[in-house]
Amino acid sequence: MIEVGQDAPDFTLPGVENGAKRDYTLSEYRGRKVVIAFYPGDNTPGCTRQMCSYRDNLADLEATGAVLLGISPQDVDSHESWAEKKGFTFPLLADVDKTAIEAYGVGAPLIGVRRSVFVVDPAGKVAFADRKLIGATFVPIDKLVPILEKL
16 A cells, blocks of 8 residues: 555556546656545546536646646546536546556445545655545545645
């Protein structure tokens, strides 16, 4: 299980942002702050609440110089449809093989992934980790901003 202070496991996953599909690699963001939000599923009540909250407060996160990457096990087409419907302007990455989910230790029976948030510092180290065991609660951006501002 990845802990604060360890190197963030690199990954390359297909994703979509503003209708444009491409592969995303964590190491391409080296030198920047990254918030990785693992979530169980597109178009589900808890995940919709979480991602809409992130959408509505994205400017506060971006003001710290950070980028947000959402990751779940659904495919890119599912992400694209959901992002278009909800107006998400940040990348949603498809981890259908659960390689990043396993690397970060956030897999879960039945739902596939625990709702989890990691902050990666510009050097590629995990600066914050929050893993939910169950439930629809999530770390809101206003709790992430002070962490990001210290990096």
